[in-house]
Amino acid sequence: MEIDKAIRECDDGRLKTKYNNAIYVIRRALALYSVQEVALSFNGGKDSTVLLHLLRAGCFLHEAEENNSGGDAADGGKTFPIRTIYFESQSAFPEINSFTYEAAATYNIQMDIIRLDFKSGLEALLKANPIRAIFLGVRIGDPTAVGQEQFSPSSPGWPPFMRVNPILDWSYRFGYTLYATHTHAI
Incomplete structure (x- = not known):
């Protein structure tokens, strides 16, 4: 996968560390939950887009390891295996x-595409699908990040699922650096 290769070849040691930690969280989630039990909440924002590309790399590496292919092949344009949810808003x-x-x-x-408020949409989604974990593009400093860890159960009063936050410890700088520097690989 191009993004993984680009990160491995880059000179930014701190970005490599952040990338490797995020990939570890993604691969750990894919070891704990089946592909059918996870989803990506994608909103088209920068953090969400960075997470999409990290998740593409993490899925590719996870699949390559399971197939003993070493992770060096291209992904071949396959359909992204993770259910992706988008809460479409009239105000967007x-x-x-x-x-x-x-x-x-x-x-x-x-x-x-979910055209309900976030809580109602999650309730409907989780009722209709076996989803147990949702990847979120939340970073420390975001209002919704308070008290969260890389794996955090949903809040009381919300539908039960595991929040998976691979970029929780990323700063705006790292997301921007990945996005700006490696767009040719993305």
């Missing part, structure tokens, strides 16, 4: 919706 900028749909087409993402 049209550019956000356009970018989200373009990303889905570009990266072969089968996206579930």
Whole structure:
């Protein structure tokens, strides 16, 4: 996978460490839960987009390890295996919706579009699907990150699922560096 190769070859040791830690969290989640039991909450924002690419690399590496292929082959344009959910909002900028749909087409993402508020949408999603964990692009400093760890159960009063936060310890700088420096690999 190109992004993994680009990160391994880059000179930024701190970015490599952040990347490796995020990939570890992703691979750990994929070891704990089946692909059918996880989802990605994608909103088209920068953090969410960074997470999408990390998750693509993590899935590829996880699959390569399971198939003993060493992780050196290209992903071949396969459909992204993780259920991806998008909470579409009438108040979102049209550019956000356009970018989200373009990303889905570009990266072969089968996206579930939810047109309910977040809590009601999650309730419906979890009732209809065997999802037990959701990857989120939450970073320390985000209002929703308070008290969270890389694996954190949902809050009381919310539908039960495990929040998986691979970029929780990333700063804006690391997300921007990955996104800006390695877009050719993404």
